[in-house]
Amino acid sequence: MTELLARLPETTAAHLGLSLAALTLGVAVAVPLGVMAARQPRLAGPLVGVASVLQTIPGLALLAFMVPVLAALGLTSIGVLPALLGLFLYSLLPVLRNTITGLAGVDPAVREAALGVGMTPRESLVQAELPLALPVILAGIRISATWTVGTATLATPVGAPSLGSYIFGGLQTRNYAAVLVGCAASAVLALMIDGLLRALALGLERRRRRVTTASLAGLLGLGAIGASPAVCTLGTRDEAPIVIGAKTFSESQILAQVLAGRITEQTGDAVRTVDSLGSTVVFDALEHGQIDAYVDYSGTLWTTVLGRGEPRPGRTELLDEVGRALAEERGVHVVAALGFENTWVLAMPRAQAERLSVRRLGDLAPHAPRLRMGGDYEIFQRAEWAALVTAYDLRFAEQRTLDPSLMYEAVRSGQVDLVAGLSTDGRLAALDLVVLEDDRAVMPPYDAVILASERLRRERPDVIAAMRRLAGTIDDATMRELNRRVTEAGESPAAAAAWFLGRPLPP
């Protein structure tokens, strides 16, 4: 917890910087657009329409969508840029709508008087209409600010540091204090910005110069605090020569720390880790050189990344084929297999398994229509799930998508009857869940493999060599223990990795 709190100031600053930058851009674009729309009512409909559609896209989806878009444009596709762009789009609607409404609400007599005293349309806009619409526009900016600060927590999965890392990380490790810290800090930021904007509105309206200046100074101050870290990460790549990625679950984060620790130990180079990237975001990032390495699983690469299906070769052949195909088709290199397999498994509480006498997936079909199934964000979308359901003829009473930690909580408290989890998850043993045997071998093998970027392979053979020495060093039991340390014992991924690296290397 103290370790978490130590990072809070810089994370908050980064969050602040990201939100304010997006908001500033949003205002800079939406106000002129609103003015145009107010002048040409034919534009208003389409503009508000587009902004409304952007607004209805769930925040996480919008941010995640920026990753392939930026990658297609050949720009930095993970990190601050996609988050900034997504949040910017998200911030447009309230400002745009309020600018149009505010200008439309100006008394026509005042507009006519402005022309009557000799103003040009532009002078009328600047000296009469905008000042009169200002309270409404500022109200729009306040709504936008609150949304942007809240939604910025979703910047974590696209690789931008934000308070979301407390929320996502906390959910992973069942550290609800961290979740609370993340939410509270983001709420405090939102309230602060909102308060300052309200003071600004009041100061301008009542002509209290001191209130206006103070609130502007406050906003600028927040901007300055936010600018320091944000600007640093905005560049194409940052100061650390090597960047290791991780997916949103703790195993991936532990392994990223293991890679980072091993590389630093062997080469002395600074290594940065980017946590909580979306499952496909992370591969895109590697392919486009935004990160240098991360750990993925052979089965995932086979189906999700390479889009291969049946017939499927055996475990070793599949690993070889994945390595060859990734190198040829995607310019990504398999450095080593770590030694353990982490496959998707279906598991249910022991008591229930015994009552139903279910031991294998083959036994499950007759019971499925009365069972409620819990899965994480991915499983139901995956090709393997479709294959599994067809092969074993499984039709569940209900399928619920849950955050992994909530999923285990749900099966513990009997709110779902079985779960689809990962075989190395420490919680399977901790909750005494029976893993149902995949008796027809439908699931592909899921060997954990270290993937490296083309750049790293070309430029840093020493780093590749350092990672290769991890080959075969983590068996199933070791991985489960590492996971247990984080999800059950509350250690940080870095601490768990340090425990592992402190052990003697095999000769």
Place this chain on the structure above:
Amino acid sequence: MIRLIDVTRRFGDRLAVDRVSLDVAEGESLVLIGGSGSGKTTTCKMINRLVEPSAGRVLVDGQDVAHQSGPRLRRRIGYVFQRLGLFPHMTVAENIGVTPRLLGWDADRVRVRVRELLELVELDADAVAERRPDSLSGGQAQRVAVARALAAAPPVLLMDEPFGALDPLTRERLQGSFERIRRELRLTVVFVTHDMIEAMRLGDRIAVMSDGRLVQVGTARQLYEAPVDATVRELFAAPRRQARLIESRLERGAP
């Protein structure tokens, strides 16, 4: 100074102003009088191009206004709106100084000018200069609107029922002030009203409008002695009827 030649304005298929021709000499005060919807406001707005004529020409100071930039023209023509249109977000002083600022006067010159004008319209500068228009009484607001129209010392002033919404006493006082200002500054004025007494008091000549057409133009005496139609005759009849009514009531010793 102002010349309208066969000026027509259509709104859709409705003729708001129908072939109006009119001359206003330099320093003259012309009153436009007529019923509601007879086209007085529209005629006024065509003089400073707030409304463009559908046909006909408008000359100000010998120049066709159609060839001049609207904003520049309007900075030379004071306009008091029927609904005043004071800027609610500006102080009284800022409202009055708006046209001089548009003309690029420096701040000191504007400040001095605002003081002068507040004095001219008989307002206490210290009491009202820094107030917002919505805190003024109706009469004060009217005076501010007149001051704003006069701020850049325009040779021509258009006034659209400026005293319409005031109580009779205040109105009389303002009419008195205005009459004095107009003569002091030798303004050319077009003044809209539908009140014949106001017209007789403030107008050198009176132009009667009805249904978008100019019915008759002349001094009050000319209109009285040779009214062209019933509309014009009725303009004089109504106030006299009212006056007689008051007198007879009082003579009969009514309560």
